Amino acid sequence: xxxxxxxxxxxxxxxxxxxxxxxxxxxxxxxxxxxxxxxxxxxxxxxxxxxxxxxxxxxxxxxxxxxxxxxxxxxxxxxxxxxxxxxxxxxxxxxxxxxxxxxxxxxxxxxxxxxxxxxxxxxxxxxxxxxxxxxxxxxxxxxxxxxxxxxxxxxxxxxxxxxxxxxxxxxxxxxxxxxxxxxxxxxxxxxxxxxxxxxxxxxxxxxxxxxxxxxxxxxxxxxxxxxxxxxxxxxxxxxxxxxxxxxxxxxxxxxxxxxxxxxxxxxxxxxxxxxxxxxxxxxxxxxxxxxxxxxxxxxxxxxxxxxxxxxxxxxxxxxxxxxxxxxxxxxxxxxxxxxxxxxxxxxxxxxxxxxxxxxxxxxxxxxxxxxxxxxxxxxxxxxxxxxxxxxxxxxxxxxxxxxxxxxxxxxxxxxxxxxxxxxxxxxxxxxxxxxxxxxxxxxxxxxxxxxxxxxxxxxxxxxxxxxxxxxxxxxxxxxxxxxxxxxxxxxxxxxxxxxxxxxxxxxxxxxxxxxxxxxxxxxxxxxxxxxxxxxxxxxxxxxxxxxxxxxxxxxxxxxxxxxxxxxxx
Amino acid sequence: xxxxxxxxxxxxxxxxxxxxxxxxxxxxxxxxxxxxxxxxxxxxxxxxxxxxxxxxxxxxxxxxxxxxxxxxxxxxxxxxxxxxxxxxxxxxxxxxxxxxxxxxxxxxxxxxxxxxxxxxxxxxxxxxxxxxxxxxxxxxxxxxxxxxxxxxxxxxxxxxxxxxx
Numbered sequence: 167x168x169x170x171x172x173x174x175x176x177x178x179x180x181x182x183x184x185x186x187x188x189x190x191x192x193x194x195x196x197x198x199x200x201x202x203x204x205x206x207x208x209x210x211x212x213x214x215x216x217x218x219x220x221x222x223x224x225x226x227x228x229x230x231x232x233x234x235x236x237x238x239x240x241x242x243x244x245x246x247x248x249x250x251x252x253x254x255x256x257x258x259x260x261x262x263x264x265x266x267x268x269x270x271x272x273x274x275x276x277x278x279x280x281x282x283x284x285x286x287x288x289x290x291x292x293x294x295x296x297x298x299x300x301x302x303x304x305x306x307x308x309x310x311x312x313x314x315x316x317x318x319x320x321x322x323x324x325x326x327x328x329x330x331x332x333x334x335x336x337x338x339x340x341x342x343x344x345x346x347x348x349x350x351x352x353x354x355x356x357x358x359x360x361x362x363x364x365x366x367x368x369x370x371x372x373x374x375x376x377x378x379x380x381x382x383x384x385x386x387x388x389x390x391x392x393x394x395x396x397x398x399x400x401x402x403x404x405x406x407x408x409x410x411x412x413x414x415x416x417x418x419x420x421x422x423x424x425x426x427x428x429x430x431x432x433x434x435x436x437x438x439x440x441x442x443x444x445x446x447x448x449x450x451x452x453x454x455x456x457x458x459x460x461x462x463x464x465x466x467x468x469x470x471x472x473x474x475x476x477x478x479x480x481x482x483x484x485x486x487x488x489x490x491x492x493x494x495x496x497x498x499x500x501x502x503x504x505x506x507x508x509x510x511x512x513x514x515x516x517x518x519x520x521x522x523x524x525x526x527x528x529x530x531x532x533x534x535x536x537x538x539x540x541x542x543x544x545x546x547x548x549x550x551x552x553x554x555x556x557x558x559x560x561x562x563x564x565x566x567x568x569x570x571x572x573x574x575x576x577x578x579x580x581x582x583x584x585x586x587x588x589x590x591x592x593x594x595x596x597x598x599x600x601x602x603x604x605x606x607x608x609x610x611x612x613x614x615x616x617x618x619x620x621x622x623x624x625x626x627x628x629x630x631x632x633x634x635x636x637x638x639x640x641x642x643x644x645x646x647x648x649x650x651x652x653x654x655x656x657x658x659x660x661x662x663x664x665x666x667x668x669x670x671x672x673x674x675x676x677x678x679x680x681x682x683x684x685x686x687x688x689x690x691x692x693x694x695x696x697x698x699x700x701x702x703x704x705x706x707x708x709x710x711x712x713x714x715x716x717x718x719x720x721x722x723x724x725x726x727x728x729x730x731x732x733x734x735x
Numbered sequence: 736x737x738x739x740x741x742x743x744x745x746x747x748x749x750x751x752x753x754x755x756x757x758x759x760x761x762x763x764x765x766x767x768x769x770x771x772x773x774x775x776x777x778x779x780x781x782x783x784x785x786x787x788x789x790x791x792x793x794x795x796x797x798x799x800x801x802x803x804x805x806x807x808x809x810x811x812x813x814x815x816x817x818x819x820x821x822x823x824x825x826x827x828x829x830x831x832x833x834x835x836x837x838x839x840x841x842x843x844x845x846x847x848x849x850x851x852x853x854x855x856x857x858x859x860x861x862x863x864x865x866x867x868x869x870x871x872x873x874x875x876x877x878x879x880x881x882x883x884x885x886x887x888x889x890x891x892x893x894x895x896x897x898x899x900x
Contacts, residue, residue, distance in 0.1 A: 288756060289763050293806045296752075313806060347748060347809040471800035474793065 171300035172201035172331045175264070178307035179208060181339050184235050186591050188213055188222040192239025194279060195266030197331035199237075211591060211620055214612040216243050218584035220250020220321075221610070223261045225588025228571045229546060231384070233260040233314045234588060240266045241279030244325070245286065249578060251321045252290040256575025257405060258378060260319035262310050267296070269329040284325050292320030297327070300335035309343055317350030318469040319382060350468060354483040354490035362440070362464045362481045363497035366396055369438035369462075371506045374400045375421065375450075378574070379443015379467060379487045380409035386567045388491035389442065390414075395495065397503040399510055401429045403444045404559060405574040412543070412563035418510060419519070421715065422450040424556040427517035427707040430715035432510055436461045443467060443487040446476040447575065456714025466490050520706055520721030522561050528676055530554060530629040530699040534561040537599060537627060540683045545569065545599045548589055550582035550606030553635040556705045558601045580609025583626070587613055590622040597623045597687065604630040604656050611662070617692050618666040625686045626694040628659060631701045639704045644711075663694040670694035740769060741795045742821060742891045744900050745784040745802055746776060746809040753807045757784065760805070766790060766798050770823070770888030781809060785890045787866075812900045814893055821891040824863045826851070827873060830880035831858040839879060846872045857882055865889075 169177065175198060179187075186209040191199040202210060213219045216238040223234030238247050244265040254261040267273065268280040284296045293313050295306050303326070310322040366372060380389050389410055393400050399418040400410045407420055419426030421433055430452070433439065439461045444450070451457040454476055465472075465479040466487055473482040483490055522531035534557050537545075543563050548571040549555040555572055564570050571589055573581040586600035607628050617624055629635075638652040663670035669689055673682045673696065686693035706721035747753050754773065761768045769787040776783035788798055795813060803811045831839055836858065843850060843860050846868065852859035862872050866889060873884065893899040 284752070285755070288752075288759050345806065348806045469804070471797065471804050473800075475797060 167337065168334045169337045170197070170201065170332050170334055171297075171303050171326065172198040173204070174300065174303040174335060174337045175307060175326070175331075176201055176205045176208060177337055178304050178339060179235065180205065182307065182311045183232070185209060186211060186226065187235045187237055188219040188226070188588065189237030190216055190219060190239070190243060191237070192243050192266065192279070194240035194268055194328045195237060195243070195331075197328060198264070198266065198326070211587065211616065213584065213587070214615045215610070216246030217249050217580070218587065218610055218613050218616065220247045220261065220263060221253065221578075221581055221584035222588035222591070223263070224250060224254050224257070224259045225548060225571060225585030226592040227254075227259050227261055227588070228585070229568065229589045229592040231382075233262050233311055235262050235264070237264050238266070239279065240268055240283070241281045244281055244283040248286060248290070249576075251287055251323065253573055253576040253578045253581065254321040255290045255292070257573065258319050258382060259321065260314040261321040262314050263321060263323045265323065265325050266331070267325045267327040270298070270327045271329075273327065283323065287323045290321070291323050294323040294325070296325045297330050300330050300333040303330070303335070304337060304339050305341060308339065309345065312343060313348065317348075351470065351484045352468075352486045352489055354466070354485035354493060356493070358481055358483045359490070359494045360497055362483060362494060365438055365462055365464060365481060366398070366440065367499060367501065370503070371436045371509075372396070372398045372438040372440060372503065373418070373432055373436045374398050375403060375433070375439060375441045375444055376400055376406040376409045377403045377442060377444025378405035378409075380406060381568045383443065383486050383488040385443070385488035385491050386410070388488055388495060391495050392491055392498060396498050396501040397507065398440065399432065399507065401432060403447070403450050404572065406444060407559055408564035408566065408568055408570040411565040413565055418514070420559065423452070423709045424560070424705050424707065426519050426560070427718045427720045428510070428514040430707070430709065430718045431513050431517055433458050433461075434714075434716040435509070435513070438462050438464070440464045441466065442491070445472045448476070451476065451715070452709045452717075453712060453714040456716065517720060519560060524700070524703070526676070528674065528699050529703050530557050530631070530697065531561045531703075532676065533627065533629065533679055533697045533699065534558050534601065536679045536683055537601070538562045540680070540687060541599065546571065546589055546593055546596060547599045547601055548572070548582050548586045549601045550603050551577045551579045552603045552606050553631075553639065553703075553705050554601055554603040554606070554629040557629070579603075579606040582606060583610045583613045586624045586626075587616055587620070587622060590624050591620075594623075597625050600624050600626045602626060602628045603635060604628055604632065605634040605654050608654075608656070614663065614666045614668060618668055621691055623690070624692050626692070628694070628696050630656060630659070630696055630698050631703065632656065633701060636705070638702070642702070642704070659694060659696040668692045668694055670696065672696045672698065674698045738790050738794075739792075739815070741788050741790065741813055741815040742819065742889065743786045743788060743795070743799060743802070743811060743813050744891060745786065745811045746778070746781050746900060747784055748807045748809065749775070749780045749782045750807055753782070756805055756807060757802065760801055761798075764797070764801060766794065770886070772823075772888040772890050774890075785888070787889050810900055814891060814899055818894045819891050819899070820894060821865045821889050822863055823866060823869055823887050823889045824861065825869045825873070825884060825886040827860045827862065827876055827881060828857050828883040829860060829876045830856060830882060832856055835879050839876065842872070842875050848872060
């Protein structure tokens with residue numbers, strides 16, 4: 167049967183089990199939106215800015231593991247997607263972005279709202295397509311979803327000119343994909359697995375560094391089996407948080423610039439690093455020449471280009487983390503690293519994370535800890551980028567798999583609210599906690615409109631310190647306390663929420679924190695909490711830029727954070 | 736880190752934009768490209784690209800892996816360490832007058848190059864060979880004044896029965 171390009175696209179999305187599209191329409195994508203009326207099974211969530219469409223698609227993809235889909239029109243619609251696409255690229259998130267393009271005869275003529283979006287997104291997509299004929303639409307969508315999801319996931323952009331959207335062709339989704347240039351390696355090489363197992367057996371001070379790859383490939387059980395069997399402590403990366411239960415006895419925090427001092431010191435002391443599904447980002451490694459100076463390195467990753475890119479590797483294993491761990495665990499003996507674990511306990515006692523109590527002041531760490539208590543560490547938490555993000559990573563202990571959604575690689579301020587939109591659509595059965603900074607929140611706060619219209623159950627907690635806080639902290643520490651452009655005026659967030667009919671509260675006193683959180687949780691649907699916190703609180707520990715992990719600056723305060731850890735979870 | 740010229744051979748799908756993807760990758764990752772040559776391969780719809788890149792072994796291994804990650808790139812091999820034939824072609828238009836013409840022709844003959852065009856005050860020379868040969872001829876002809884030079888960039892193939900890639 168003949169169909170239009172738009173119908174073929176919608177049919178193809180249906181075949182890929184797409185349930186929801188985040189987007190905004192415009193001139194060049196009108197035929198496709200018109201066709202959406204024939205496909206009620208494709209829910210459309212109208213966002214208020216295309217950047218939010220891409221972040222929402224990311225949020226959805228991160229919580230469901232399925233590719234998130236976003237639509238935008240040509241020109242400014244497409245360029246507005248760029249930040250979100252770049253974010254998805256750096257955090258290996260499967261997103262399929264569909265953009266309208268001016269009709270084929272106008273391409274290259276600088277027509278109204280024409281922009282070369284495939285050219286612009288070339289370095290920030292896993293792959294992209296400009297569809298030149300309606301008969302290519304089905305094949306392109308099939309390929310796009312396959313590429314987005316498989317191997318190391320990433321964003322794909324499909325640019326469809328307006329005439330292709332209305333031209334007719336046969337719909338056939340049965341053709342096999344022929345992709346001679348794309349064959350992700352899924353299984354680790356057996357000889358390498360044995361070599362790794364031997365290193366693990368011989369190591370006296372091994373650590374696992376668990377990255378986002380564990381979450382992407384859902385290798386939670388395999389990771390736990392490896393850690394428990396061989397008694398190896400697990401340190402995560404920022405994006406690896408929630409890949410391993412935070413209150414597990416073998417959990418030793420997370421590494422990097424604002425990771426726990428004891429985690430960073432443990433890596434410094436280790437004689438073996440087993441890096442799983444992570445890419446040795448500079449924020450994670452600190453000065454790379456001083457990273458794990460005593461350790462041999464086993465690196466497991468699905469992307470061969472990540473092996474040896476930043477850190478010299480002794481045993482590289484290319485493959486899907488879940489498959490690799492499953493096969494490798496067979497070669498792992500039950501080990502006893504008691505001495506090392508005791509050493510780490512001492513290390514942790516000596517270099518603990520600072521307390522959330524903040525000597526009775528209204529500090530954001532305290533607020534985040536109270537949110538953790540109220541949600542029993544079970545909530546899906548989405549953050550923006552900045553101090554609030556680091557405090558959330560430090561003081562919300564994540565026990566449930568894949569519950570920490572944050573922008574790691576690109577560090578996109580304004581990620582939190584739109585990504586929460588996607589997360590709320592992907593996990594409709596629960597409330598999503600959106601922990602925001604006042605600076606970060608103001609970058610995308612127009613999405614309150616989307617949240618109100620879609621009646622999404624998002625609890626927004628703004629850590630409002632009146633500054634672009636992380637930058638202020640750098641100015642305080644490295645730029646002679648000259649606060650250029652960091653003091654930040656804020657609107658009355660409660661009134662702002664009110665304008666969208668979203669209930670909200672200002673919280674300025676410690677004793678009001680718990681009741682406010684309770685009130686937000688009891689309220690069905692969205693609720694905004696504006697926590698007015700200490701303006702000049704700093705994030706500690708901190709590995710100064712250019713320093714190695716061992717040179718971590720610790721919290722100047724004496725109180726420490728302790729919580730009971732369990733031997734099994 | 737010691738750098739060295741590496742010759743990389745890639746088979747890529749013959750599709751619009753592939754060349755852009757490759758050059759964009761070199762620019763973005765800061766890899767230093769000396770030359771690039773593209774043409775059809777023995778396979779249907781697949782082009783062969785030869786890239787000469789300057790870098791350390793570690794850097795060039797990154798180049799190879801990053802290229803291979805590209806979905807339109809089928810295969811990439813670094814053939815630097817192998818026994819290869821490498822060739823490039825250059826056209827050199829050199830100043831010539833009745834006084835210098837015969838001397839230029841002598842040099843060209845020694846290099847087994849060809850004169851492909853003659854006019855009142857220039858000669859155009861066609862030379863094929865590996866890069867050092869072309870460089871040397873260029874240097875010698877420079878004394879007479881070069882009007883113009885066009886080089887194809889290197890292409891390469893391994894010696895013997897086996898395919899390069």
